[in-house]
Amino acid sequence: MTLWLTRLVPNARSWEARRDLCGPIGLHRRIMSLFPSDAGPDPRAQFGVLFRSEDTPTGSNLLIQSTQEPDTSRLPDGYGTTLTRPLDALIDAIxxxxxxxxxxxxxxxxxxxxxxxxxxxxxxxxxxxxxxxxxxxxxxxxxxxxxxxxxxxxxxxxxxxxxxxxxxxxxxxxxxxxxxxxxxxxxxxxxxxxxxxxxxxxxxxxxxxxxxxxxxxxxx
CATH class of the missing domain: 3.30.70.1210 (Crispr-associated protein; domain 2)
Structure with missing residues (x-):
């Protein structure tokens, strides 16, 4: 099983990104929208989704970890930039x-x-x-x-x-x-x-x- 880490840098000009960052419920829904919707009663657990918001000198970034690669094309146009990479090398090095x-x-x-x-x-x-x-x-x-x-x-x-x-x-x-x-x-x-x-x-x-x-x- 591959573990994936995605860094999402929201665009400060995107009102949808600003809105999501203001509340945990909207942010959770946005992140889960990047994964299939037919995963049963607990899709977060099904896809191993964990995330964290981190403040940087240029604004908030999101780190999203999951057992399935997220489909970042589902983000609204102009929402932000993303970079996804597997964590296999890190896990194997433990x-x-x-x-x-x-x-x-x-x-x-x-x-x-x-x-x-x-x-x-x-x-x-x-x-x-x-x-x-x-x-x-x-x-x-x-x-x-x-x-x-x-x-x-x-x-x-x-x-x-x-x-x-x-x-x-x-x-x-x-x-x-x-x-x-x-x-x-x-x-x-x-x-x-x-x-x-x-x-x-x-x-x-x-x-x-x-x-x-x-x-x-x-x-x-």
């Missing part, structure tokens, strides 16, 4: 002990037990920030077959919007986000490949969970 750079924008949360929720009047899912988010990431890194060597995190604006399931009342969507960057040593190649493929945490339909790695530069 081996124990290799030092890599990582990045992941994730939605760290804790799910308190029923007794704790009742005692402290907590919601079923509690967003984590600061040191608690860092602790969450360290656990996720371990479950991803990584041993962090350096680590940096900073909070991002939450993604929020409203989705309308067929025949149901509108539902509010909100995912707190933290960006995690650093270097790590690969400990378990199987775990790492699984997490790269499946993503980490909640909010995968809204730009969370994509784990990116690249070989770390060796000191001169």
């Amino acid at each position: 081996r124990p002990g290799l030092a890599v750079r990582y990045r992941c924008v994730a939605s760290p949360v804790r799910k308190p037990g029923a007794t704790t929720r009742a005692l402290y009047n907590l919601p079923p899912v509690v967003a984590l920030t600061g040191a608690a988010a860092d602790d969450w990431w360290m656990r996720q890194a371990d479950l991803s077959g990584l041993k962090p060597l350096t680590h940096h995190s900073h909070p991002l604006d939450a993604v929020q919007g409203e989705r309308r399931p067929d025949g149901e009342a509108p539902q509010r969507v909100r995912h707190a986000r933290t960006q995690f960057d650093g270097t790590a040593a690969i400990i378990d190649t199987g775990l790492l490949r699984t997490k790269i493929l499946n993503g980490i945490g909640r909010g995968k339909s809204y730009g969370c969970g994509l784990l990116s790695i690249a070989p770390a530069r060796q000191p001169q």
Whole structure:
């Protein structure tokens, strides 16, 4: 199975691109429009679609990972420029002990037990920030077959919007986000490949969970 990575640079002059970048629901729909529409009840999972918005000096870029090459010709005229490449060489290079750079924008949360929720009047899912988010990431890194060597995190604006399931009342969507960057040593190649493929945490339909790695530069 080939894993594909697409970089989409939206055109600031395209009102459709500007509109999509303003909300997670529209952006999710736009990205999924690049894949076949007959993939069953969960096409995002069917095609392994994960994505992340990244701010650059020239504006926002989108990174889209998928198990099927997206049909970027389905984008509206003038929407933006795209470049798609396979990740086979990167995946094949994964081996124990290799030092890599990582990045992941994730939605760290804790799910308190029923007794704790009742005692402290907590919601079923509690967003984590600061040191608690860092602790969450360290656990996720371990479950991803990584041993962090350096680590940096900073909070991002939450993604929020409203989705309308067929025949149901509108539902509010909100995912707190933290960006995690650093270097790590690969400990378990199987775990790492699984997490790269499946993503980490909640909010995968809204730009969370994509784990990116690249070989770390060796000191001169």
